[in-house]
Amino acid sequence: MDIFLQQLVNGLVLGSIYALVALGYTMVYGILELINFAHGEVTMIGAMVALTVIGALLGAAPDLPGVLVVLAGILVAIPACMALAFTIEKIAYRPLRKAPRLAPLITAIGVSIILQNLAMLIWGRQYVSFPAILPTRKYEFLGANISLLQIAIVVLALAVMAGLWLLVEKTRLGRAMRATAQSREVAELMGVNVDWVISATFIIGAAIAAIAGVMVSAYYGLAHYYMGFMLGLKAFSAAVLGGIGNIAGAMLGGLLLGVIEALGAGYIGDLTGGFLGSHYQDVFAFFVLIGVLVFRPSGLLGERVATRA
């Protein structure tokens, strides 16, 4: 039981990070029907920028409390990622908005490769370590170890999701975003500044990605120019699992994928008597994804959309 609970905690922490990154994919897809493959790299840049700031701060004032230093890192990483996402959208996607849908998709992959290589040039190929400045206190709960950092990650992730939900459902910008998602042309006719709404969508997704990036690097203690790729792929899968374009779906999909992965890796070896080992962790997760898509092609919470030309 304690092992099961521990796996559940592991999965929830991982899942809430997936969910945050998945939000960026799903918001952009909801409005543009574009899979922004560069989003994983934006997360990586967020982590790298934060680590640079943290390193510089620690070098200048080693006595600052760790939480404040990390907070400062996040506060610099957020605007950096926002500016980056704004630029990417303006340069790489906007000129292609009227092009066939395949063109921006290829561009997105290109941007992702450019960002990876740029990060490699700036921060090197080495794994960058996250300094051990956060409190490492942990609590025993029914035999499971839960660290303060894990609690902080889940709570912060839930708060960000709640904030995003409020923004989309209760504000003028949110209404404009929903209107643009339903029909860009009609929204434009109703006086919505569609260009601005699309920019805002990218910027909000990037801000959330920056937070997720810092979370990942703090949780695992490292960052790397390549880390955005797998994280992005998993988050994209989470978005698809929940129903791409659906914000609540991305949250649900992320949490679910994290838990499935943890339970899969933890139990698959014992359940199959060693026939399938823990290296099938990813296979297991994607197997569940395919299973869901067979029965619900538009994801768990996705709406059945009428086919458009």
Next chain:
Amino acid sequence: MNFGKFAISALSLALAVSLSGCGKKESTGEAVVKIGSVAPLTGPQTHIGKDNENGARLAVDEINARGLELGGRKVTLELFGEDDQAEPKTATIVAQKLVDAGVVAVIGHLNSGTTIPASKIYHDAGIPQISPSATAVAYTAQGYHTAWRVMANDAQQGRALGQFAAGKMGAKRIAIIDDRTAYGQGLANEFEKAATAAGGEIVAHEFTNDRATDFTAILTSIKGKTPDLVFFGGMDPQGGPMARQLKRLGLTARLLGGDGLQNANFVKLAGVDAEGVVASSPGLPIDSMPGGPDFRKRYEAKYGAIQLYAPYAYDAVNVLVAAMTRADSADPAKVLAALPKTDLQGVSGPIKFDAKGDTTGGAITLYEVKDGAWRVLETVK
């Protein structure tokens, strides 16, 4: 058509003549013997690669200063340093380049991943290759009579680690994680065999990959089996976070690893959780080598601090030249025939080869992290 065929054969004949002319000057005066040295000289491993080349260069310079005579003629050695960027693809290109330049032997490469693909080219060309630092078992297991190494391989390392874990560390219940790479898997499997033979019980064997950063799921599963030691076959980018997550999940088991963990980067990535981690490294710490302190003095006078494998590159050149002297020729075929009889007191220790081309006396040193740095625990043969 006929003319084309003729032209090609004439061309290839001319090429063959010009190539065979390289490296073996038939004049009676002083002869130049070309030796290749390959290591990554750009990229993240530059410092280690340059170190290998410098080790080889020091040996070559010393031998030239002493004077070498083969077949009654004075011979000058010339070292050709090439950069394989630690990339398998580049490794084969520079290997071919060296063969075309007419080298009689190659010292290298640095990594197993580059040494193995390049070894086919040297084998096809019939020239001896002595790697100072490639440890993958597969390198000498291909059946190439041209492939040699002067450092203990992963099988020897895995065996030493397994015996140490079940013996000195007193581990009864052992969990194994490997990263499914040729290196990690090979090391873990040898470790498993030796640890079982020495009386340890393997309670779990879990897997990850060399890109992963999340090990909480497999570590939690391992925790349920209450091991007192966790062995990881893999590299520091995984080992660092693994050490952190191990402590965070409240496992009391100690972490043990191979030379993939035994570096400064691991300590940086694992932070305080690196304390007490044990890892091995093939070879001896430089100051425990029979000729270590003296070698350090000579090396540092020319190139600055020793990084890692320079003594092995130095020994590799000396092994090669000793074989040349025994054969009294720089002809690769004759040198290859003389290599099995190698019995050399190198800087790193005594060097003898088994039938495959592995060293028989390779030492393995175990290190433990104490106060944020690796300290020598002991050396096993």
